[in-house]
Amino acid sequence: MFAGFDFAILVRNAPFLWGGMLLTLKLTALAVTGGLLLGVVLAVLRLSTIPFAPTLVAGYVNFLRSMPLILAIFWFYTLIPKLTGQSVSSFYSVLIAFILFEAAYYSEIIRAGISSVRRGQIAAGLALGLTNAQSMRYIVLPQAIRNMTPVLLTQSIVMLQDTSLVYVVGLRDFLTTADIVAGRDSRPVELYMFVALVFLVICFGASRMVHRLRRRYAL
Amino acid sequence: MIELKGVSKWYGDFRVLDDCSMRIARGEVVVICGPSGSGKSTLIKCMNGLEPFTKGEITIDGVSVGAKEAYLPKLRSRIGMVFQNFELFPHMSAARNIMLAQQKVLGRDKQTATIKTNELLERMGLAEHASKYPAELSGGQQQRVAIARALAMDPIAMLFDEPTSALDPEMITEVLDVMVGLALEGMTMAVVTHEMGFARKVADRMVFMDQGAIVEDAAKDEFFGTRRSERAQQFLSKILQH
Numbered sequence: 001m002f003a004g005f006d007f008a009i010l011v012r013n014a015p016f017l018w019g020g021m022l023l024t025l026k027l028t029a030l031a032v033t034g035g036l037l038l039g040v041v042l043a044v045l046r047l048s049t050i051p052f053a054p055t056l057v058a059g060y061v062n063f064l065r066s067m068p069l070i071l072a073i074f075w076f077y078t079l080i081p082k083l084t085g086q087s088v089s090s091f092y093s094v095l096i097a098f099i100l101f102e103a104a105y106y107s108e109i110i111r112a113g114i115s116s117v118r119r120g121q122i123a124a125g126l127a128l129g130l131t132n133a134q135s136m137r138y139i140v141l142p143q144a145i146r147n148m149t150p151v152l153l154t155q156s157i158v159m160l161q162d163t164s165l166v167y168v169v170g171l172r173d174f175l176t177t178a179d180i181v182a183g184r185d186s187r188p189v190e191l192y193m194f195v196a197l198v199f200l201v202i203c204f205g206a207s208r209m210v211h212r213l214r215r216r217y218a219l
Numbered sequence: 220m221i222e223l224k225g226v227s228k229w230y231g232d233f234r235v236l237d238d239c240s241m242r243i244a245r246g247e248v249v250v251i252c253g254p255s256g257s258g259k260s261t262l263i264k265c266m267n268g269l270e271p272f273t274k275g276e277i278t279i280d281g282v283s284v285g286a287k288e289a290y291l292p293k294l295r296s297r298i299g300m301v302f303q304n305f306e307l308f309p310h311m312s313a314a315r316n317i318m319l320a321q322q323k324v325l326g327r328d329k330q331t332a333t334i335k336t337n338e339l340l341e342r343m344g345l346a347e348h349a350s351k352y353p354a355e356l357s358g359g360q361q362q363r364v365a366i367a368r369a370l371a372m373d374p375i376a377m378l379f380d381e382p383t384s385a386l387d388p389e390m391i392t393e394v395l396d397v398m399v400g401l402a403l404e405g406m407t408m409a410v411v412t413h414e415m416g417f418a419r420k421v422a423d424r425m426v427f428m429d430q431g432a433i434v435e436d437a438a439k440d441e442f443f444g445t446r447r448s449e450r451a452q453q454f455l456s457k458i459l460q461h
Contacts (some may be wrong), residue, residue, distance in 0.1 A: 118306075120302060120304055120306045121306055121308065123264075123269050123302070123306065124300075124302060124306035124307075124308070125308075126269060126291075126292070126295060127267060127269060127295055127298075127299075127300040127302075127369075128295070128296065128319070128320035128324060128368070128369070128372065129292045129293065129295045129296025129297075129320055129324040129325075129372065130292065130319075130320060130323060130324060131292050134323055134324075138308075138319060138323065139308055142310045143308075143309065143310055146310065
């Protein structure tokens with residue numbers, strides 16, 4: 001059924017496509033890491049009793065979640081040079097946009113995860129003489145992370161797919177490089193099939209990995 | 220050892236605890252009973268600072284619980300607490316549940332903590348369940364692990380908040396047996412419970428609460444005898460009916 005298709009095109013363009021893949025992976029890894037770290041901070045602040053902190057965080061989260069990602073990307077691309085007076089590479093402006101954007105989503109997931117742990121669990125930790133921080137670290141967070149892993153994974157996969165939006169500021173991610181090859185050599189079917197297959201493999205692999213992790217740590 | 224003076228607590232206008240005063244001496248077993256919503260659980264949770272209170276004073280071995288400068292983690296590590304819903308940590312094995320605070324709070328090394336843990340599991344008749352997770356244990360077994368977890372800290376007193384209320388009848392006995400054993404060894408205990416059989420067996424004093432106030436605080440024989448308040452009489456006749 002694949003007669004007339006030219007899959008050798010993938011081999012010929014492998015280095016170019018790999019370059020796009022590297023950008024996609026790098027951006028995803030950095031944005032997920034940064035987004036998670038900022039997300040934990042935001043979630044803890046939102047659950048805290050520090051004056052105004054919960055309201056400010058709620059405002060931030062709602063503001064960013066109401067915005068299409070592509071707007072955030074444009075925004076930081078034009079805004080950061082104006083604010084800092086320096087030109088910033090497209091990559092970093094996009095990375096900052098992704099981190100700030102993803103953190104808003106992650107913080108809500110993490111907040112729900114922390115809230116899902118029963119109050120009595122904290123009481124039991126405190127009653128044993130653990131400090132608040134120790135109860136958080138040894139009792140609440142391990143249970144919260146277990147509860148939220150599937151949702152965090154889903155959000156991270158969405159993030160991976162969303163990296164393709166960086167074409168708007170001239171960056172070449174995986175999908176964009178594939179698109180360029182497809183257009184230049186008029187081989188859209190082969191290229192788009194390949195892209196779909198690669199995304200499928202990555203997502204499937206990631207979900208298997210989480211499955212394994214959860215079992216290994218008896219989560 | 221544990222002393223409460225005029226402890227009161229309000230939620231807005233609602234008075235949860237009303238001027239409660241009592242003393243628990245070293246080695247004494249005090250059973251606190253009363254209708255639901257009478258403030259028994261709140262009172263016992265105030266004793267180790269898990270519940271803040273509005274007015275009054277609680278001291279443990281002379282150290283004030285409510286004082287701003289009180290370092291609660293240290294104080295709590297010396298008072299064991301057992302909860303109605305066990306509150307074992309579900310992501311840790313039974314042994315790990317008992318180990319955690321020994322290592323993180325008391326700073327015991329792994330070997331010392333393991334020896335203590337095995338000793339306690341043995342004593343609770345749970346030696347073969349050490350590596351099981353809470354979800355794999357019955358309610359009675361979970362509560363015994365919870366008691367072991369509290370005892371691992373070598374507490375000077377134990378607080379029990381309705382320890383058998385969430386258990387099936389056939390499991391109540393195995394938990395009460397452990398508690399009777401503790402009482403007979405001379406452990407200082409405050410127990411919120413409706414198990415009047417247990418109270419009759421080991422209590423030194425009975426405290427009866429109603430609407431946030433301590434209505435009666437009497438020696439066991441006196442309480443189960445004739446000299447008791449009408450309110451306590453009504454309550455007792457209700458729970459002892461069957």
